[in-house]
Amino acid sequence: MTDPYKILGVTPTSTEDEINTAYRNLVKQYHPDKYVGNPLAELAAEKIKEINAAYDQIMNNRKQSTGQNQSYGYSDNNQNENSDFRKVRMLINSGRIIEAESLLNSIQVRDAQWHFLMGMVMKKKGWYDMAYQHFERAASQDPSNMEYRMARDNMGYSGMQYRNVGNMGGYNDSCCDGCQTLICADCCCEMCGGNLIPCIGCR
Numbered sequence: 166m167t168d169p170y171k172i173l174g175v176t177p178t179s180t181e182d183e184i185n186t187a188y189r190n191l192v193k194q195y196h197p198d199k200y201v202g203n204p205l206a207e208l209a210a211e212k213i214k215e216i217n218a219a220y221d222q223i224m225n226n227r228k229q230s231t232g233q234n235q236s237y238g239y240s241d242n243n244q245n246e247n248s249d250f251r252k253v254r255m256l257i258n259s260g261r262i263i264e265a266e267s268l269l270n271s272i273q274v275r276d277a278q279w280h281f282l283m284g285m286v287m288k289k290k291g292w293y294d295m296a297y298q299h300f301e302r303a304a305s306q307d308p309s310n311m312e313y314r315m316a317r318d319n320m321g322y323s324g325m326q327y328r329n330v331g332n333m334g335g336y337n338d339s340c341c342d343g344c345q346t347l348i349c350a351d352c353c354c355e356m357c358g359g360n361l362i363p364c365i366g367c368r
Contacts (some may be wrong), residue, residue, distance in 0.1 A: 188220045229268035277307035
């Protein structure tokens, strides 16, 4: 395997925070969600595997002195993952969101991974507030999972942007707003001798 420090763009003297930051940036860059339907999807998936392996190797080496040895990286290919959850991921990645949601609803154990995957479903459906709530639950139930924390943080930022745009009228405009605009335009037109919206009696 290539030097894991080179893969992450860090050095053996880098702090854990620096390594975590480098890892997060690389996962954001090559995250599968960015390559759905893209011919580079397979290359991105391979890159994610390489990044995860490098991160795991570095972190496990640093934890050996305390007797800890675990997988830290993006868990898309986690061998210990529940088979139903693996199927849900496959359904989400293939765009079969309704099937993924149905399968999740049939699972009784609502652990951190369940909430993370349901958050992914909600995000795909455009229900950003609900997606954030599930990501928040996932991260709180398993705070050591980098994937869950990144999803929560990214969704929090994206959701804030969405709500800001909505508050400026991008998403909250009602049909009444459109009617009011037409009425105002008609009044202005009549003041100038025209008639934007002719009434029935004038025909």
